[in-house]
Amino acid sequence: MRPRYLLVLFIGVLVMLLAVTAMVYLISRIPFAGQGLVLFIGVTMLLVFLVILIIRYLSLMWLGYLHHIETKIVDPPEESPYEPLVTIIVPAFNEEAVIDSALQSLLELDYPVYEILVVDDGSTDGTAARVAALEGRYGDVTIRLVSKENGGKAAALNTGIALARHPFVLCMDGDSRLTPPTLRHAMRHFRDPRVAAVAGNVKVVNRRNLWTKLQALEYIEGLNMARRAQGFLRAVNIIPGPIGIFRRDVLTEVGGYETDTFAEDADLTLKLLTAGYHVIFEDQAIAYTEAPEQLLDLLKQRYRWTRGILQSLMKRKAWLFLPKHGAAIWVSLLFMFFEAILWPAANIMGNLVFAVAALEAGVATYVLYWWLLLTLLDVTAAAYTIAMEEEELWLIPYAVVYRYLFIATIDVTKLFATVEEFLGVRMTWGKLQRAGRI
Amino acid sequence: MEPASLGLNTLLSIIILISFIVTVVLAAASYTAYKLRERRRPRPALGSEKENLYFERYFPPAVDDTGSAPHT
Numbered sequence: 315m316r317p318r319y320l321l322v323l324f325i326g327v328l329v330m331l332l333a334v335t336a337m338v339y340l341i342s343r344i345p346f347a348g349q350g351l352v353l354f355i356g357v358t359m360l361l362v363f364l365v366i367l368i369i370r371y372l373s374l375m376w377l378g379y380l381h382h383i384e385t386k387i388v389d390p391p392e393e394s395p396y397e398p399l400v401t402i403i404v405p406a407f408n409e410e411a412v413i414d415s416a417l418q419s420l421l422e423l424d425y426p427v428y429e430i431l432v433v434d435d436g437s438t439d440g441t442a443a444r445v446a447a448l449e450g451r452y453g454d455v456t457i458r459l460v461s462k463e464n465g466g467k468a469a470a471l472n473t474g475i476a477l478a479r480h481p482f483v484l485c486m487d488g489d490s491r492l493t494p495p496t497l498r499h500a501m502r503h504f505r506d507p508r509v510a511a512v513a514g515n516v517k518v519v520n521r522r523n524l525w526t527k528l529q530a531l532e533y534i535e536g537l538n539m540a541r542r543a544q545g546f547l548r549a550v551n552i553i554p555g556p557i558g559i560f561r562r563d564v565l566t567e568v569g570g571y572e573t574d575t576f577a578e579d580a581d582l583t584l585k586l587l588t589a590g591y592h593v594i595f596e597d598q599a600i601a602y603t604e605a606p607e608q609l610l611d612l613l614k615q616r617y618r619w620t621r622g623i624l625q626s627l628m629k630r631k632a633w634l635f636l637p638k639h640g641a642a643i644w645v646s647l648l649f650m651f652f653e654a655i656l657w658p659a660a661n662i663m664g665n666l667v668f669a670v671a672a673l674e675a676g677v678a679t680y681v682l683y684w685w686l687l688l689t690l691l692d693v694t695a696a697a698y699t700i701a702m703e704e705e706e707l708w709l710i711p712y713a714v715v716y717r718y719l720f721i722a723t724i725d726v727t728k729l730f731a732t733v734e735e736f737l738g739v740r741m742t743w744g745k746l747q748r749a750g751r752i
Numbered sequence: 753m754e755p756a757s758l759g760l761n762t763l764l765s766i767i768i769l770i771s772f773i774v775t776v777v778l779a780a781a782s783y784t785a786y787k788l789r790e791r792r793r794p795r796p797a798l799g800s801e802k803e804n805l806y807f808e809r810y811f812p813p814a815v816d817d818t819g820s821a822p823h824t
Contacts, residue, residue: 610782613783613786614786614790666772670769682768718768718775719775722779723775723779723782724779725779726776727782
């Protein structure tokens, strides 16, 4: 790790510990006596929120750091090359705008022998024609095209898995772009026969407006921090759609992707975990993806994610209550449930109830201190994770509006999605509009 | 000095609170707008629907691993 990132990492941990201490002190100073029930409830909710927040941050950062040590120092990639044959499956539905550059990036991978299998999922634009023009051999790399009737991404991936010629498959999105060392970094983990899949590191490519910049930060601070920690436990609970690498025989064994949820990647990951396999995270297996640029598209994506994750969890609800096959998987499932349902509610209600109660009880200044410390916590967490991934440092200031603008907006949609899922409101898949930034 | 400092803190606190409440309200409004947009989206005719809620489960057939590199 470069020195400037090490410095950010060190300062980040120090500031975070100071902020946590100050928050505990601040809450202990709130005058309860004679202020009524509302303030008591508000402060109690805030305390619960704070305890959860601290446990979440510290455990994720600690496990994430252990993962970093393990993959970068104990078992560095350059000392353990492993290069079995791989089929890259690219499901494509109306990806005309981005399919050329996606295939071009795949041809530039730093890996000896692999095939690229494009599954055209009944596109109505020029996707198939563009891929057909590129079909053929490029040295030791082959591009193949398979066309099928439209049936959704899961069915397209299943077709690709069935037609793949190699024992390992990389599943991705048609609009993703992989970095050249991706396969080399990811494949080494498969020397361990218990590892069924490797989750890659997804990054936002179109950092153009406030929403996409905040999503870029979210992928690093929110999603990858958790995935890194779960990776140390060998129990990553969602292999992201833009990049997941699998043993093909294990996919066949568990039945491939299922199409009865709206989060087929989360559903498949849970199937692998509950079948007793390990799922790990490789932060150098990087896929760039195009994030929604408009707010309504972003809400559409998160609505689908939330309902899909809940559907996947409900299929295995018995696992939530009993650690049947080890604590790591149980913790991973509980974390998923917590992030999907409990955390959004706690985030919104905790902040609102405390702020209203504090104003009503005449201790409004505590709202300001609370906000300052919480923001400090978010900024340091952002600095820590950005340093860990050696990402762009200019993303750190966006942590100031991360929780109160971005996360609050997303959490409202998550709450609505949760309610609608339990009410059984009908939903359809839809397709996000892509601007072709890749 | 004390009352002025307290006043500023209170003012900032109120700004933070109002900003948060406005964000939550706008988020709810955006969610409503998203749902309205989805409702207006043209749907395929009944019986020819492509976006089914539930498809049949698919089991990929087992294929020989010929051509694979040896495990080391």
